[in-house]
Amino acid sequence: MWAVGAPRRAGLALAAAALALALALAAWRRRRPGREVLFFPSRPSCTEALLAEAAGPGEAARPCPCPLPRGDCSLSRLLRRLLSARRSLEICLFAFSSPQLGRAVQLLHRRGVRVRVVTDAQYMGLQGSQIGLLRQAGIQVRHGQEDGYMHHKFAIVDRRMLITGSLNWTTQAIQNNRENVLVMEDAEYVKPFLDEFERIWEEYSPIKYRFFPKDNK
Amino acid sequence: MWAVGAPRRAGLALAAAALALALALAAWRRRRPGREVLFFPSRPSCTEALLAEAAGPGEAARPCPCPLPRGDCSLSRLLRRLLSARRSLEICLFAFSSPQLGRAVQLLHRRGVRVRVVTDAQYMGLQGSQIGLLRQAGIQVRHGQEDGYMHHKFAIVDRRMLITGSLNWTTQAIQNNRENVLVMEDAEYVKPFLDEFERIWEEYSPIKYRFFPKDNK
Numbered sequence: 001m002w003a004v005g006a007p008r009r010a011g012l013a014l015a016a017a018a019l020a021l022a023l024a025l026a027a028w029r030r031r032r033p034g035r036e037v038l039f040f041p042s043r044p045s046c047t048e049a050l051l052a053e054a055a056g057p058g059e060a061a062r063p064c065p066c067p068l069p070r071g072d073c074s075l076s077r078l079l080r081r082l083l084s085a086r087r088s089l090e091i092c093l094f095a096f097s098s099p100q101l102g103r104a105v106q107l108l109h110r111r112g113v114r115v116r117v118v119t120d121a122q123y124m125g126l127q128g129s130q131i132g133l134l135r136q137a138g139i140q141v142r143h144g145q146e147d148g149y150m151h152h153k154f155a156i157v158d159r160r161m162l163i164t165g166s167l168n169w170t171t172q173a174i175q176n177n178r179e180n181v182l183v184m185e186d187a188e189y190v191k192p193f194l195d196e197f198e199r200i201w202e203e204y205s206p207i208k209y210r211f212f213p214k215d216n217k
Numbered sequence: 218m219w220a221v222g223a224p225r226r227a228g229l230a231l232a233a234a235a236l237a238l239a240l241a242l243a244a245w246r247r248r249r250p251g252r253e254v255l256f257f258p259s260r261p262s263c264t265e266a267l268l269a270e271a272a273g274p275g276e277a278a279r280p281c282p283c284p285l286p287r288g289d290c291s292l293s294r295l296l297r298r299l300l301s302a303r304r305s306l307e308i309c310l311f312a313f314s315s316p317q318l319g320r321a322v323q324l325l326h327r328r329g330v331r332v333r334v335v336t337d338a339q340y341m342g343l344q345g346s347q348i349g350l351l352r353q354a355g356i357q358v359r360h361g362q363e364d365g366y367m368h369h370k371f372a373i374v375d376r377r378m379l380i381t382g383s384l385n386w387t388t389q390a391i392q393n394n395r396e397n398v399l400v401m402e403d404a405e406y407v408k409p410f411l412d413e414f415e416r417i418w419e420e421y422s423p424i425k426y427r428f429f430p431k432d433n434k
Binding site for chain 1: 223224226227228229230231234235238241252254256258311361363364365366367368369370371381382383384389390392393394395396397399401403405406409410413417
């Protein structure tokens with residue numbers, strides 16, 4: 001028995017080790033973080049169906065009559081990533097004037113997602129800015145009173161997905177500019193951006209706002 | 218002999234498998250791509266020593282008399298990443314006016330690194346822009362003639378390291394703005410940006426330049 005069993009046992013042990021290795025590799029692959037790179041300008045397309053679908057069954061019934069194609073594009077991919085939020089959304093944006101992205105953010109807020117927005121003091125009041133509409137909808141927005149720009153362009157979905165790049169959320173940038181957006185779930189990238197958001201959120205606390213320029217003091 | 222040898226062989230096989238697994242893990246860790254996140258504003262610091270050291274032994278002998286601290290900061294880290302280039306550097310930048318970053322790029326060009334620059338047509342001629350100096354030094358620069366902005370802010374070192382974010386390479390942005398820069402060697406991120414660079418490089422070929430505005434035709 002032993003004379004036959006010896007190589008068999010060694011073989012079994014090796015097979016077990018190989019199986020364990022294969023399982024470990026498969027688990028690692030499953031845990032691989034989601035990654036995507038989007039480039040702009042995004043080709044013109046209608047995002048009404050996407051937004052209506054996310055808003056609920058009542059809205060989805062009305063098809064949009066516009067002549068734009070409905071296919072996949074960089075804007076629709078960005079919207080899908082945002083609309084995947086279930087618990088929280090941090091937004092840290094220099095300029096925000098895109099009506100589609102504004103509607104997506106309001107929709108998430110109505111769905112109960114905790115939305116917080118940090119933006120640039122000089123750009124938030126420009127014509128077409130979505131910031132006033134977001135505040136009106138009850139979303140918390142904070143801005144600095146520094147000389148430099150709050151020039152970040154990132155968002156964090158459910159504390160696990162970072163969306164960042166050169167793209168300001170404006171129609172000009174989406175439709176006309178050469179831009180990039182990275183979507184990444186690697187904790188090594190998400191964590192520092194979350195920390196940066198919390199740092200700025202505290203620094204921009206409304207308790208610290210001055211309501212008159214220094215010169216008038 | 219066999220009766221004793223059987224469990225020993227199985228044990229040896231398991232030990233060998235464990236060793237192979239440990240070695241594979243160590244190799245995977247060694248091959249892990251380099252990653253870094255930099256935030257700005259960068260605290261004021263003197264980068265003369267860093268640039269002189271990269272320029273060669275002749276320059277390094279003269280210490281800078283300025284009173285700024287010489288320590289590590291986001292700008293020095295960004296400079297180090299750029300100065301690590303040995304073969305090629307692709308730059309795709311909306312605005313480029315930082316004298317330190319301009320010197321680093323010229324230095325790499327003199328060292329024999331193949332530097333190519335893509336920039337925005339409307340911003341390249343602004344006062345303080347480094348683009349004219351780079352062209353004068355013999356570096357190839359291309360720009361578009363589109364309505365939209367060439368708003369990217371990325372560089373690729375030796376076709377393996379991507380440097381991208383919200384940061385334009387200007388002193389204003391480096392010293393005053395809230396900005397981010399990601400350094401990444403993950404091929405999944407580097408490859409699409411390399412492709413984007415080559416696409417724009419071809420589209421912006423000087424053969425296609427119009428030297429008079431359309432209205433004058």
